[in-house]
Amino acid sequence: MAKVTFKVDYCKGCGLCVSACPKNILALSPEKINKKGHHPAEITDQEACIGCASCAIICPDCIIKVER
Numbered sequence: 001m002a003k004v005t006f007k008v009d010y011c012k013g014c015g016l017c018v019s020a021c022p023k024n025i026l027a028l029s030p031e032k033i034n035k036k037g038h039h040p041a042e043i044t045d046q047e048a049c050i051g052c053a054s055c056a057i058i059c060p061d062c063i064i065k066v067e068r
């Protein structure tokens, strides 16, 4: 199973990773707010991740790490 982690406080909430995930398991947190004042991206179902790294590749700020 792949593991996806985020540098949460660097996320600008652009949502590109959410759109890029083929498994639809990324979302902007409805309740969390990071240090920049944005709703950060998070993974909603870690077990469903296939480790494709589309999210990490598309993130303009390179804050997503995918470990396989």
Ligand code: SF4
Residues within 6 Å of the ligand: 002, 004, 020, 021, 022, 023, 024, 025, 026, 043, 048, 049, 050, 051, 052, 053, 054, 055, 056, 066
């Ligand atoms: S690695 Fe692929 S399946 Fe996993 S969260 Fe990122 S885009 Fe989605």
Ligand code: SF4
Residues within 6 Å of the ligand: 006, 010, 011, 012, 013, 014, 015, 016, 017, 018, 040, 041, 058, 059, 060, 061, 062, 063, 064
């Ligand atoms: S693409 Fe990067 S900056 Fe944009 S919401 Fe996803 S993790 Fe945050």
